[in-house]
Amino acid sequence: MLEPQSILAWIVIGAIAGWLAGLLVKGYGFGLIGNIVVGILGAGIAGLLAPRLGIYTESFGGNIIAALLGALVLLLLVGLIRRT
Numbered sequence: 001m002l003e004p005q006s007i008l009a010w011i012v013i014g015a016i017a018g019w020l021a022g023l024l025v026k027g028y029g030f031g032l033i034g035n036i037v038v039g040i041l042g043a044g045i046a047g048l049l050a051p052r053l054g055i056y057t058e059s060f061g062g063n064i065i066a067a068l069l070g071a072l073v074l075l076l077l078v079g080l081i082r083r084t
Contacts, residue, residue, distance in 0.1 A: 007044075009060065010040070010043040010047045010063065011040055013067035014039040014067055015039055016039070017043065017075065019039070021035055022035035022036075030082075035075065039071040039075055040071070042070040043066075043070050044067075044070070046066045046069055046070020047063060047066050049070075050062075
């Protein structure tokens with residue numbers, strides 16, 4: 001069962017990761033809102049997939065790490081696809 005604090009962590013961490021990624025790739029991002037949305041989606045996907053892949057995310061810290069990695073990976077993938 002998903003806990004509300006886990007979902008909130010995914011949203012917050014994803015938004016922050018999206019914003020930071022936008023700062024790092026000036027001119028190549030999706031704009032402020034676009035980067036934040038992609039970051040949140042990546043964090044949510046990672047948060048849902050991590051337990052199915054056997055990655056421990058039962059703690060709040062585990063959820064933060066999964067959300068951060070998912071947001072960054074999705075931002076990188078979408079950025080690479082967009083450039084081609």
